Amino acid sequence: MQIFQRIFTASNRPHFDALPVHRQNQLILVFGSTALLSDSGHFDAIRSAFPGGLVVGCSTAGEIHGTEVSDDTLVVTEVNFEHTRLHFSQGHIVDSSQSFAVGLALAESLPADELVHVLVFSDGLHVNGTALVRGMREGLPPHVEITGGLSADGARFQKTLVCANDVPAPNQVAVVGLYGDRIKVGYGSLGGWDPFGPEREITRAQGTVLFDLDRKPALELYKRYLGEHAAGLPATGLLFPLALRHPEMVGGTHGGSSSVVRTILGIDEELGSMTFAGDMPEGGYVRLMKANFERLIDGASGAARISMQPLQDQSAQLALLISCVGRKLVLKQRVEEEVESVRDVLGDQAVFTGFYSYGEISPHMAGDACELHNQTMTITTLFEN
Structure with a gap:
């Protein structure tokens, strides 16, 4: 697995000096502010740079890159899998009453053979996250888990966007299936x-x-x-x-x-x-x-420790961090401490990407059922051997 990361601002339109070679099984994770994702030119630049890549992501209440947390930026993380296959599907939700049906349809659209894990990025305002997850669980093989989150719009609650391999738009749900016996996925979710x-x-x-x-x-x-x-x-x-x-x-x-x-x-x-x-x-x-400041930060490091357990002593190569906007509002200038506490557990070799959300999707730990959470730090760790 090869991973490269870039960050852009409103005055710095995405530009990639050396275009990568066309790759199979290339996942491009895009997290940014609603304002930046509303500009279709940003997506066009990313698509031009990665014509064969699967581009997914969403609007946020803050972007995570490394141990930094920023606002009004666009974080682009290029993940090149060597042995892992990807399968993409998308759904459309106008009203929360559709959530179960959309989740079930999305799950059933993913081929079951050799499916290991599913990542999901959903609209954050028009969805019933509980029903969406319940529908996905019903449609997936019992051994396949789901992690991801609901898109955000800062603390404004006006419009959220999801990038489903196309120009980011509201009312979307994007799912990515990870396939093969070479990918190891861990996850953990705690509050505080x-x-x-x-x-x-x-x-x-x-x-x-x-x-x-x-x-x-x-x-x-x-x-x-x-x-x-x-x-x-x-x-x-x-x-x-x-x-x-x-x-x-x-x-x-x-x-x-x-x-x-x-x-x-x-x-x-x-x-x-x-x-x-x-x-x-x-x-x-x-x-x-x-809120309890110290317990929030302890919750983040605890989620990191839980997420490492399924990797069987391997070091994570990619860490997807999804934390709640409420934690960010409470921690304020200390918000990066929870990301740094995750780094202390996972080490320096993992590339960090992620966002602050309106809801986190994950089991608490291996053996628990997947649920929608709020106010947690939810971590998905990946290692490809």
Whole structure:
């Protein structure tokens, strides 16, 4: 596996001095701001440089390259596999109710023979990430896992874009299947948030929309806890996610907890409701959470350690880091510390790429079922022998 990385800014349109030779099984990962990805000229430049490459990626709330985190940049990572085959598929989501069907169709479109792993990059605003993952799990062989994330738009929540081997556009889902016995894939996902306040029952909800907690309007209760922060919703909701626990959840039991974290994508003042990136099932229980700086960084390094376990003592060549926009807003000027903590675990030989997202897709660790997460650092490590 050969990997090359470049970073561009708004004043520095993508330009590649020495065009690479045409390669098979070439994956071009592209992560950038909504503004830069909205300029089709950037994609055209990348396509011209890599005419035979599979170009996928998405808009972000911050780009990761090496141990640096930047905003309003375009990070292009060229991954040349020597023995691993790639298969690409894309879907279109207009409404979150389509998420399960799109996920199932995408999974079934990937040939099953020798499929090892699936990467997914999805629209971040119109998707039910829980249903998308559930559909993909149903359509994939049991041994094949999924990692990836939901595209972002900073803290604006207005428009997210996915590059599905074409000009980046909204409402897209891109998946890449990795094939062959020479590719080893690891993954890990951890948070680091502290719960506080009472646990409350979800008494009225529909899909990703939460209406009532303990038979009281959910938005009203949430605002009461947020106090002065309520005026900045939905963006300030990223600072106070909810831990969701449900008896039928399949997200695994890492750390003795069968819970996942949910953050707000939008609110409806008239209905008193809150919309999340994943399911908020009736009969489930939620509890408010707040940031603990050191635990967030420890969570990132913990995810890195978990992601190394399936590589069987091999050093990762590529590390795909997908962290939540809420973590970035909390850590602020310390945001690079969580990336540096991952470097401390994985070492200097791995090329880092990734982004800050509206949702992370991964099992917590090997043996757990894949789920949509919020407020985690999710890491996918790759090694080709």
